[in-house]
Amino acid sequence: MFGRRFVFGRILGFEIRADPTWAILFLLILWSLASGFFPAMYPGVAAGTAWGLALVGTLGLFASLLFHELAHSVVARSYGVKVGGITLFLFGGAAEMESEPASPRAELLIAGAGPLASLFLAVAFYGVTGVVATAGAPDPIVGLPYYLAVVNLALAVFNLLPAFPMDGGRLLRAALWGMGRNLRRATKVASRMGQGFGLLLIAGGAFQAIAVQNFVGGMWWVLIGVFIHGNAGMTYKRLLDRLSLKGLTVGDVMTRRPVTVDPDSTIQQIVDEVIYRYHHHRYPVASGRRLLGWIGARQVQGIERARWPELRVGEVMAPADTSATIPASADAETALDRLQARRDGWLMVTDRGALVGVVALRDLQAYLRLRAELGGRAGPPQASA
Template sequence: MFKNAVQLFEIFGFKLRVDPSWLLIAALIVWSLSTSYFPEMLPAQTATFYTTLGIVAMLGMFVSLVLHELAHSVVARAYGLEIGGITLFIFGGVAELGEEPHTPKSEFQIAIAGPLMSLALAGLFYLASGPFIDGDNIGAIGAVLGYLALINLVLAVFNMVPAFPLDGGRVFRAAIWQVTGDVVRATRISSRIGTFFGLFLMVTGAFAVFGGQGIGGVWQILIGFFVINASSGSYQNLLVKNALRGKSARMLMSDLLWTVDADASIAQLVDDVMLRHGVSFVPVLSQGRLFGYVDTAGAGSIDRVEWSTRRVFEVATPAGPDNMVTPDTPLDEVFKRLGAGTRRKLMVADAGKLIGVISLSDLVHYLALQQEIGTPMKTGH
């Protein structure tokens, strides 16, 4: 999801990554605090002083976001769910679950853990700020701690809005799931609320922009756009997972194959296989066993005048875990692998013997047909 994220360190076995987009929000936070919040709270100080406090407060917010997502991750791991890591990005942070929670109870407890952590942090920062506040006299430490108390409270309250995929939306989904026993229906309802909430944010943000609030309104529009896309994407991902659950590559692979021998010339590959049968992806065999594959890019990498003397094995990509699956590989795993990279076809092999090829188009066509026919989907386990 975050291909450009940089890993900083591990905490309790969870990899903490920061997407470059986080740098933008970090800079905006420092700028806003150093030009508005701290000058108002602590007048008659230097710009350097305000900037320093802004950086300290931003780092405090960074730690708060990490702890919020860490709470989600620890509870998820307790339920045996795979955690891909914790990533901070422009809209906050996300604990990357490798799979959906299996029960309404686990969904509820994983979702509620983050806001509870933020509420606890808000309380701790508020109590810690007390000794540094004397009536209207607020010291630098008090101002920073007060800001962190406020931002954690806002984080907790905002995340508890019952709009999927916010934490509150997941809590709401868990409740519907518990009552109906249908995770797809629960996700559809909470996702629609998430879409309406996103639209609300965008509309009110637009009014704010026209009302002269500038950056605040634009930021609200961006958050609304993110919520809409995330809620819709989460629902579609669940539909895909349910449609593919319990099925393997054997079901959708094509066993009508055009292959080429590793010792054949590139001219034979192009003329007798690719052009004759209209295929651009050709598995390569050597003594009856799978050697790898060759595509049009591989053939085109050799000058045409050398095609009759050069051999297929010279341009073939060897078979390996990144381009090959077994017939028993779950379809959702196949879909994940095909969707994550640039490769659109995978060879299906068993004990070194080629038995088929499965493509992304095969999966997309299957999903489209299933949606069109309206085949009932499993709703969880």
């Protein structure tokens, strides 16, 4: 979901970073506070004061959001769920969990921690509002903790809606899972509700944009609806994939005996004899079984044709480093994660430095479909990228 990200640093060991789309959210909130909230609450407030308060309010909002995500992350870590970091993006923040909670109880506490943290902040900021007001601070200053109290309450309530992937959806899944003991069915119900809620937001947003002439607000709803709808469906599909890969190793699902090329072959030779013949996008470069690197059709495209007859594969291949390889003994779920994170969706499988196969996201997905059709009794995939 995320591309290039800006890293702020670490809090409690979790990397805090922002997706470029976060800048849009930041500016949108800053602008709506400076030109909407503060002038509406305190008519006659000076523009400079409003913008200053808006900036502090926006920073306070994102600090609150981080507090919410940190609460999820700390509880997740205590239950052995690995958290890859916290990312701020267009629609808020996300603690990126790299595995599923092991029990309904773990899921309940991990999901509940965020809204609880937001509720706590809402109460705390409400208390601060009272103290600041009693101390006789000017009105717009009192508005700042008041805004943060309201926004944290809104964060808690919105996240508690029972629509996966929001916290309320996770709580619902934990409850269903705890009662029925079937993660798959619990996820299905919670995801369907998430998809339904997403569609509701899209319809509501379209209505606002068209009937109420609130175009910006309406489109914002539509965008959030599309995001929630897509995420709910994807989460369910990913869970099904994971469940079918449980207990399998990369060696079980890889394509054995892949077509390899020799480092001493010329580019012309591999174009004529390998690329046009097998139509794969990438080939491991190996000498015997020893893996040396890999070469792809795209690299070949980048080389001047006149040089094809003399240039050797070994001179232009990409290295077979750990980013391009995975051990045959690694579990298949890890392979799925790494393939989904890679742009080319392709990894070479090794066993003590020797090439034993390749695994591609496309093949793994085909394998999962086969397994679903045959009721979990398919053999390893045979095609290759």
